[in-house]
Amino acid sequence: LFAGEVEFLKGVVAMSGLPPADRAEVCFAGRSNVGKSSLINALTGRKALARASNTPGRTQEINFFTAADSHYVVDLPGYGFANAPVAVVEKWQRLLKQYLSGRPTLRRAFVLIDARHGAKKVDEEIMSLLDRSAVPFQAVMTKIDKVNKTELERSLAVTRETLARHPAAYPELVLTSSEKGDGIETLRAIIAGLS
């Protein structure tokens, strides 16, 4: 699965634009700047495949990638923009809700958590939405190269405590660094194992 076989398929702005639900699908969610684009790029073995669009206006799309013709990898809009207009936030929240509750082939969501901070309130909001949408999700720590062992343990404790409150959460976390490559193979194997 993956390297060299991943292609950007399309950016979707409405449910009518979704590709046919004909294969297993995983999605990636995370607050802006958590390292989502970097992680998807590392996973897919390409540079600058996921578009690093860090302005609110350009994050409305749900971006679909095809992986080895067997899976869709889906990049959800980043959340938690401090200055995004209310109308923009509401629009993507609506699309996000529709997508999460209406996609029968969506096998798992990965919720990205910055290793420096652990799960925050905005992360918990997306977790609650995943609970309500009955989408099983797994937390993925990003940027673990940026923290020492003590800091990582603290973030993990906070995050585990949060996960315990969410019925749709898997208890196991994946620890990653897109910079150093940690956890990337693990994540690929998890995705490849979903059918």
Ligand code: GDP
């Ligand atoms: P996004 O907004 O979630 O797509 O975040 P990006 O992938 O654009 O990353 C945000 C910033 O964090 C960029 O400056 C990246 O270079 C940096 N970054 C992302 N992943 C890592 C990582 O694993 N380690 C380190 N040290 N920096 C990272």
